[in-house]
Amino acid sequence: xxxxxxxxxxxxxxxxxxxxxxxxLIGIIFLVWIIFEVxxxxxxxxDWNFFVAPPTPPGTEGGGVANAILGTxxxxxxxxxxxxxxxxxxGVYLAEFGDNRFGEAVRFASKxxxxxxxxxxxxxxxxxxxxxxxxxSGFAGALALAIIMLxxxxxxxxxxxxxxxxxxxxxxxALGSPGWKMxxxxxxxxARSGLITGVLLAVARVSGETAPLLFTALxxxxxxxxLNQPTANLTVTIFNYAMSPYRDWQQIAWGASLLIMAAVLxxxxxxxxxxxxxxxx
Amino acid sequence: MTRLAxxxxxxxxxxxxxxxxxxxxxxxxxxxMAGILFELIRNSQPSISRFGLKFLVSTSWDPVTGQFGALxxxxxxxxxxxxxxxxxxxxxxxxxxxxxxxxxxxxAKFVGYAIELLAAIPSIIYGMWGLFVFAxxxxxxxxxxxxxxxxxxxxxxxxxxxxxxxxxxxxxxxMVLPFTSAVMRDVFQMVPAVVKESAFGLGATTWExxxxxxxxxxxxxxxxxxxxxxxxxxxxxxxxxxxxGNDHRISASLFAAxxxxxxxxxxxxxxxxxxxxxxxxxxxxxxxxxxxLIIQALAQLWLKRIEKGAGKR
Numbered sequence: 099x100x101x102x103x104x105x106x107x108x109x110x111x112x113x114x115x116x117x118x119x120x121x122x123l124i125g126i127i128f129l130v131w132i133i134f135e136v137x138x139x140x141x142x143x144x145d146w147n148f149f150v151a152p153p154t155p156p157g158t159e160g161g162g163v164a165n166a167i168l169g170t171x172x173x174x175x176x177x178x179x180x181x182x183x184x185x186x187x188x189g190v191y192l193a194e195f196g197d198n199r200f201g202e203a204v205r206f207a208s209k210x211x212x213x214x215x216x217x218x219x220x221x222x223x224x225x226x227x228x229x230x231x232x233x234x235s236g237f238a239g240a241l242a243l244a245i246i247m248l249x250x251x252x253x254x255x256x257x258x259x260x261x262x263x264x265x266x267x268x269x270x271x272a273l274g275s276p277g278w279k280m281x282x283x284x285x286x287x288x289a290r291s292g293l294i295t296g297v298l299l300a301v302a303r304v305s306g307e308t309a310p311l312l313f314t315a316l317x318x319x320x321x322x323x324x325l326n327q328p329t330a331n332l333t334v335t336i337f338n339y340a341m342s343p344y345r346d347w348q349q350i351a352w353g354a355s356l357l358i359m360a361a362v363l364x365x366x367x368x369x370x371x372x373x374x375x376x377x378x379x
Numbered sequence: 380m381t382r383l384a385x386x387x388x389x390x391x392x393x394x395x396x397x398x399x400x401x402x403x404x405x406x407x408x409x410x411x412m413a414g415i416l417f418e419l420i421r422n423s424q425p426s427i428s429r430f431g432l433k434f435l436v437s438t439s440w441d442p443v444t445g446q447f448g449a450l451x452x453x454x455x456x457x458x459x460x461x462x463x464x465x466x467x468x469x470x471x472x473x474x475x476x477x478x479x480x481x482x483x484x485x486x487a488k489f490v491g492y493a494i495e496l497l498a499a500i501p502s503i504i505y506g507m508w509g510l511f512v513f514a515x516x517x518x519x520x521x522x523x524x525x526x527x528x529x530x531x532x533x534x535x536x537x538x539x540x541x542x543x544x545x546x547x548x549x550x551x552x553x554m555v556l557p558f559t560s561a562v563m564r565d566v567f568q569m570v571p572a573v574v575k576e577s578a579f580g581l582g583a584t585t586w587e588x589x590x591x592x593x594x595x596x597x598x599x600x601x602x603x604x605x606x607x608x609x610x611x612x613x614x615x616x617x618x619x620x621x622x623x624g625n626d627h628r629i630s631a632s633l634f635a636a637x638x639x640x641x642x643x644x645x646x647x648x649x650x651x652x653x654x655x656x657x658x659x660x661x662x663x664x665x666x667x668x669x670x671x672l673i674i675q676a677l678a679q680l681w682l683k684r685i686e687k688g689a690g691k692r
Contacts, residue, residue, distance in 0.1 A: 107584055108584055110586060111584035115481055115586070117473055118474065118476045118477040119477055119481065121474045121477065122474050122477045122494075124470070125470075125474060125490070125493065125497065126494075128553055129493050129494075132504065135508055135512045136507065183404075184407055185404075187400060187401040187405075188401065188404040188405045188408055191398075191401035191402050191404060191405040195401065196405070200405070201405070204405040204408055204409060206676075206679060207408045207412050208408050209679050211408060211412055213607070213610040213614075213674075214412075214614070214671055214675070215613070215614025215616060215667060216616070217645060217667075218419075218614070218667060218671070219415070221419065221661060221664040222415045222418050224648075225419070225421070225422045226418055245411055248408060252405075252408065276390035276391075276393060277397065277398075278393055278394055302499065306501025306503065307501070307502075308502065309502070309616040309617055309641070309645060312645055313649065316649065333503050336503055336507065337506075337617065340621070351507065355504050358501060358503070358504065359500060359504050362500070363496065370492075
């Protein structure tokens, strides 16, 4: 092989540098494009009725997604009530006691579960709850969301607790504190902002989920009176409205998209700021 | 003395309770995973006993006559994933190169942040944007051009409808990009500065250092990254459902509509009225679950092996 001349080598290097800058630019262009389109189209749908009125049939003025906002919030809260404590304690097990075979298995399962498609979780809860009770329900939707949260929270909790220096644990134990008190009062306090970030991350992740709700909570044009029936929610509403041929429904789907996107991105940016503050300390 | 002993005993049992309770929560994770497998197998029994292994190789999907085969969905999943990976892997490689080697720190931080935000956008938003904004863009600008220049290939023939396999693959590549480029960036940063500096010192250009030092050094990590991205792309549901066209057909052209396992589920599940139809759909879900399970398990084992190796070095 003949050595290439210095000129070709440096020319090629320049080309690669140029291409990689373009690639980075492409990523940013798509991000801006998506955010811009959703914001521009969505903002037209946002009026008073959008936030306070239930949906209307196509062609009728004054429809909103208030019932879906309420349903989504209710399911998110219930999902957090189930998923956050179990996830945190699973993480505690991994960080504090998980240095054995069982811990390894749980750790492996949590990593694998984070990559399981959310639609599969929806199918699972459908088979578990919807088939056995005979109807779709908000409870099933919340359970599906909780299952998705569980491994995310367990993983971040383990990571955050691992950051707490062992000297802190040892000092607590040396002062005569029992192990559980040491974990809950000392280790949790030291890892507090990290734990909160992990929880918010999981909430942000599931608040945009659609696939697991399709077969569990389904959707409904009515106010959610109880979670024991099909429950209106924003994401499935977006799906149904976007696929409908009616312009005004599609418009509302854009509005709901903007709402979801704004909420998720705000949560994400907020968490990043919190994490950065923590690192500075 | 006895009081102290009693207190100690109480503490001990409370400790044990605490440990058991957290172990129980950990066990829950294992139970859920086993439960998913069990429920999917149990509920797809009618379809499994009716079609057997033929389910995996049959292309017919007819709810009216009760004939179900998964091949079109599996094919669509594989093709859309392949398109996504073949775009996002090289793209994330050069993006990682940009972030680590080229950009000034402030710019790298900003760009890296923007790329990560792509992962935060929910799937359904990609779907809305893909259907109403990107698909028309594809049909007006990209597909006619591809047809004119590469139209001699059967891949790029047919009417430019916008929706279809190619559009789904491109949107998937955007969604996978943050995951692959994050891992690649970590891999690039893992290379000891001394090694790179030695190569620079010998007069190598940035690209030569990347190709001959960094990539060699981090090859295993890159493989793990692609596996993780693959796992994401295979199971993506909503964005694909919006733009893939949902047609049970295998076409040579990437412009044609198709379907994937996840999109078939999202589209047809609530319409499935009879038992056989429902169990066929659940068996599709089982196939998808097994595919992602294998990919994820391989990726995790692989990454773990590398970590161990890195510890030894």
